[in-house]
Amino acid sequence: MRTMRSPVVAGVDGSESSLRAVDWAANEAVLHGAPLRLVYASLWQRYEGAALGTRLSRPDGRVMAENIVGSTAERVRRGAPDLQVTTDVPQEEAVSALLREGEDALALVVGSRGRGGIAGLLLGSVSLAVASRARCPAFVVRGDKAGLEAAHGRIALGVGDADPPDPTAVRFAFTEAELRRCGLDVVRAWRCPSHETSDHPLMTGDPALYHEERASAVLDEALATAEQDHPDVRVRRVTTEGPAHKVLLERAAVADLLVVGARRRESRVGMQLGRVAHTALHHAACPVAVVPRSGPPESSGGTAP
Incomplete structure (x- = not known):
């Protein structure tokens, strides 16, 4: 029976920073011969309130999250068609979801800033929390596109x-x-x-x-x-x-x-x-890359x- 390799897990939110992190994560997965897992964690239901009970279709927040993670997965497949990619959109706070995914991951990969971040500012709170608490190696992908390609x-x-x-x-x-x-x-x-x-x-x-x-x-x-x-x-x-x-x-x-x-x-x-x-x-x-010490x-x- 073939054993499933631990995945490289990347946090996704649609920002430029997270897209650079996904590109890095895809390359890391290819290097290690591991699958890639894309995770968009969001508490969208908290902000849509009572409107959730009156809609027959999926809530707008979840639709947006699924669209973002789906388009990101397609981006990865275009660049690495042989890479196994899975996605998840948990209704959960981002740090908790990524740390949970990291329990069985080869590595966690996040961008340096989220969608609400401003270029040039210090590290985002989600990235810092993940790097501080992950039980597996955590990559925080810093640098702009030109710097990463040089x-x-x-x-x-x-x-x-x-x-x-x-x-x-x-x-x-x-x-x-x-x-x-x-x-x-x-x-x-x-x-x-x-x-x-x-x-x-x-x-x-x-x-x-x-x-x-x-x-x-x-x-x-x-x-x-x-x-x-x-x-x-x-x-x-x-x-x-x-x-x-x-x-x-x-x-x-x-x-x-x-x-x-x-x-x-x-x-x-x-x-x-x-x-x-x-x-x-x-x-x-x-x-x-922050590597937890024993x-x-x-x-x-x-x-x-």
């Missing part, structure tokens, strides 16, 4: 300060680079605290060199297994002094995809991402990216 041939992976390094995002990035046949820049930012000098009892020689060597050692540890499993991936190690969120934004400007691992932090307002992932989602010049959520005082 291939750099590289993926950037940020390696944070988890000890030991979590391998989940590393494996994900290597797999993406292998499927896309592109290079992989693995980035580790380091800082030399201003109070550290060569007279520090734990320092021998240049403190900056000490921190840079530590950063290189972290990369060696994080990449050891993945490099053996993916020998054809061209890896470039990058150790750079500076705040991690700024360093990654600079690398994202010359990458086709930025991958960040994210251990969720539990706070009074629910699950939140660390500063590095949050900044990348709001400001990166390319699509961002293990339970950290407390709000944690330092996870």
Whole structure:
């Protein structure tokens, strides 16, 4: 009996941002040999009120949603005729529906802004919530059409300060680079605290060199297994002094995809991402993949990216 592969799930709402996300999701599904599922979640019945009971035909909101998801599916089939595409129009709040779909998905893909968004503003609330809470990798497709079509041939992976390094995002990035046949820049930012000098009892020689060597050692540890499993991936190690969120934004400007691992932090307002992932989602010049790290959520005082 043939086993059904987990789908790539894309959120659809008819906006230009979501159409770019669907194009990305279709390509991702083709690369992985997976089906594509398009989901338009809407609480249209909430806004049509009592009129629902007086109409014999389907409510206007549902008709609009079905038309949008249907035309989007046709768009996908024209570009990838062999790709299996399914659609759904659940009567549900968008975040809840997408997170539920993500329980069994290979990945979730959303645009950076919804239909009500204005170009150039920060990340939309649905996209941020999905990226923060999804149990599978979540792509937020940032960048305009021209930027997405300008291939750099590289993926950037940020390696944070988890000890030991979590391998989940590393494996994900290597797999993406292998499927896309592109290079992989693995980035580790380091800082030399201003109070550290060569007279520090734990320092021998240049403190900056000490921190840079530590950063290189972290990369060696994080990449050891993945490099053996993916020998054809061209890896470039990058150790750079500076705040991690700024360093990654600079690398994202010359990458086709930025991958960040994210251990969720539990706070009074629910699950939140660390500063590095949050900044990348709001400001990166390319699509961002947020890959859930293994293990339970950290407390709000944690330092996870």
